[in-house]
Amino acid sequence: MDSLSSILKKVKQLDPIPTVIHKVLDLADNPESSLKDLVAVVERDAAITANLLKTVNSAHIGLPVKVDSIQQAVSMLGLQQVVEMVLAQNLGSNLKRSQKGYGLAKGDLWCQSLTVAMVARTLARQRDLMSLPAIYTAALLKDIGKVILHAFVADQIEAIQQSVARRGMSFVEAEKEVLGMDHATLGGIIAKQWHFSSHMIYMIENHHLPDPAARNDPATATLYLADMVAMMVDTxxxxxxxxxxxxxxVFNDFFPDKQQLKSLMITYKGLQREIQGFFKAD
Incomplete structure (x- = not known):
């Protein structure tokens, strides 16, 4: 079996995060920053600006006029949607690959991550949570550890599945026992190396709620529930x-009425179809 050090060495093989992402997140989370500040940061990166305008002007978005600037995109779509587009366009390169050890074909993990991020944002808005961009980003990156760990999981899948079936472990607990590392903890390590905030690192590490205290953190609980909705739909x-x-x-706290959970699952399926349609049209 590969050692823990072998797993950690592979982190360096991941595509790095553009520095503009951190600037966008800082500005989006700062109530004192202006719209002009955010537009200026995005416009400084020609590649990000070009990709964003291409997306905004795509048939999938369906705007009635051609958008020629970031300022115009924000005025027509709103700040939050433009921020989410920038994040999605620049965080997906690692997640678009196949993760054979987890049984995920090329694009599966990215599609699921985008959909979970949208559901997490929906839940966060319903509960009037702050830091929507941070929750959205953590949702996009919650399974980044799988990009590294999948090859190791493939080698030990029988042992992992036996621990799940015979001993009642969760998959993440079995990963840790068999491999010495689980994908959530590894995701936190990656997020730390990419210099994300301590709270975002915590959300990624705890998106399966292994730490009981995480259940009392509204943002982490939101991420957990969005992920669980995905699992229930994508069985x-x-x-x-x-x-x-x-x-x-946690489910009872967020969904005192079971109909609310059913409605969210329907929302997930709709968002999933929308994202899959966008991928096909791209």
Whole structure:
């Protein structure tokens, strides 16, 4: 079996995060920053500006006029949507690959991550949570550890699945026991190396709520629930689907009426179809 050091060495093989992402997140989270500040940061990067305008003007977005500037894009779509587009366009390169150890084909993890991010944003808005860009970004990157770990999981999948089936472990617990590392902890290590905030690192590390205290952090609980909704809908995708602990108290807190959960699952399917349609049209 490969050692823990072998796993950690592979982190350096990931595509780096553009520095503009940190600037965008800082400005989006700062109530004292102006719209002009954010537009100026994005416009300084020609590649990001070009890709963003291409997306905004795509048939999928369906705007009635051609958009020629970031300022115009923000005025027509709103600041939050433009920020999300910038994040999505610049955080996906690593996640678009196949993760064979997890049974994920090329594009599966990225599509799921985008959909979970949209659901997490929806839940966060319903509960009037702050730091929407941070929650959205953590949702996009929650499974970044799988990009590295999937090859190691493939080598030890029988042992991992036996621990899940025979000992009642969650998939992430079995990963840690068999490999010495689980994808959530590895995701936190990667987020730290990419210089994300301590809270975002915490959300990624704890998106399966292994730390009981995480259940009391609204942002982390939101990310957990969005991820669980994805698992309940996408039961046929990935070897680890539903092999996780269900924290009923968190579900009860967010969804006192079971119809609310059913409605969110329907929302997830709709968002998923929308994203898949965008990929096909691209």
């Amino acid at each position: 046929g995708i990935g070897v680890d689907r539903l092999a996780y602990h269900v924290h009923q108290d």
